Amino acid sequence: MPKKEQQCKPLRAKRIKLGAIIEIPVRRGFAYAQYFYKTVSRETYIRIFKGIFQERPKDFIALTNQNEQFITVFPIAHELGDELCRVVGWVPIPERLQKLPLIKQLWGPHYFPDTPYHWRLRDNETGKSWKVGGETYERQKVGAILPKEYHHLPSNTIMTYESLVDLIERGWTNKSDVFGPSYGEIVQQRIQERLASEKQVTPSPLPRPASILKRILSPRPNPIAGPLQKLLTRMDRIMEKHEELGDTDVREQLHAAVYNAFILAKADYMLPKEFGMFTKTGNRHVRSALATFLTKATNLATKTNWEPGMPRLVAFQDIDMTSENGSTYDVYFGDHPQAITPICEGDTDPGFPRGGQ
Numbered sequence: 001m002p003k004k005e006q007q008c009k010p011l012r013a014k015r016i017k018l019g020a021i022i023e024i025p026v027r028r029g030f031a032y033a034q035y036f037y038k039t040v041s042r043e044t045y046i047r048i049f050k051g052i053f054q055e056r057p058k059d060f061i062a063l064t065n066q067n068e069q070f071i072t073v074f075p076i077a078h079e080l081g082d083e084l085c086r087v088v089g090w091v092p093i094p095e096r097l098q099k100l101p102l103i104k105q106l107w108g109p110h111y112f113p114d115t116p117y118h119w120r121l122r123d124n125e126t127g128k129s130w131k132v133g134g135e136t137y138e139r140q141k142v143g144a145i146l147p148k149e150y151h152h153l154p155s156n157t158i159m160t161y162e163s164l165v166d167l168i169e170r171g172w173t174n175k176s177d178v179f180g181p182s183y184g185e186i187v188q189q190r191i192q193e194r195l196a197s198e199k200q201v202t203p204s205p206l207p208r209p210a211s212i213l214k215r216i217l218s219p220r221p222n223p224i225a226g227p228l229q230k231l232l233t234r235m236d237r238i239m240e241k242h243e244e245l246g247d248t249d250v251r252e253q254l255h256a257a258v259y260n261a262f263i264l265a266k267a268d269y270m271l272p273k274e275f276g277m278f279t280k281t282g283n284r285h286v287r288s289a290l291a292t293f294l295t296k297a298t299n300l301a302t303k304t305n306w307e308p309g310m311p312r313l314v315a316f317q318d319i320d321m322t323s324e325n326g327s328t329y330d331v332y333f334g335d336h337p338q339a340i341t342p343i344c345e346g347d348t349d350p351g352f353p354r355g356g357q
Helices: 139-145 161-170 181-197 208-216 225-241 248-263 279-303 310-316 329-333
Strands: 021-025 027-036 046-048 070-073 086-090 103-107 119-125 128-136
Touching: 021 128, 021 161, 027 208, 139 279, 139 310, 225 279, 225 329, 248 310, 248 329
Parallel strands: none
Antiparallel strands: 021 027, 021 086, 027 046, 046 070, 103 119, 119 128
């Protein structure tokens, strides 16, 4: 096979080598990215290079030595289209990126009503996170409360292929999360626009009266804290012998199970027997851990009147609940804070997207 064809192949391979250069078609030409990091939980990171090209560069060395447009979590093997994106080369990963940068994340009333905006940093390798800067209720001041040395850090967001292309064409950068609409806010806006166009709900930041939401989401003990911590601890133990538990496909199936069985509490939902694990033993262990959690968590949420929908999502995505080893919910179920959309009275599906869609 000619050397040129060897360096230009569709992304059908199960394994893509770290350092791979990926060609991404956009409306005005081609963009390029490098796959540069994979966490212990198998989250894959890419760096998007600056610029849109009409022709493929002959040498990627100069391109990779420059600062990137942005960095993001991206499920490469799952999301990139086989017929569109291709591996077109390989370049050594810069020393500064051989260790995963810290991740920044904006919390506030766009996720939880009556909560001030504040920033958190997260180490995705250890699962630890901590608050930095101050607090504000004014969106235009969030750039001022985050110290400048953290502005360039990537956001803890899993992008879809469509979102990736759109942000490349927008000229979006990791600093855009600080001074403009964050990726999560862009996703929320599009969800509302889609729902409005389909006439499913009337878009509104607070479809329920604020007094009701305040009562539902006011600070109070998390009723499922015990079962959630035990679930995460069991997941850690399973992960020790079955590393595929951290794969994107498994994570999405686990997310779907919790979403349907606990968050929406669908009466007709049946827990699947398989979750994408490599062995029957692995699937059995995962299903057993999940079934135990769902039974206990559902009973506790019902007894304490935590309604299906947003309240249960808030309870499950509790960053303060960790396993004995410090793992948080997003390690095994994904981190989708932008998916929190208030539910209108009578809705059976609040339209929570998966994976930022």
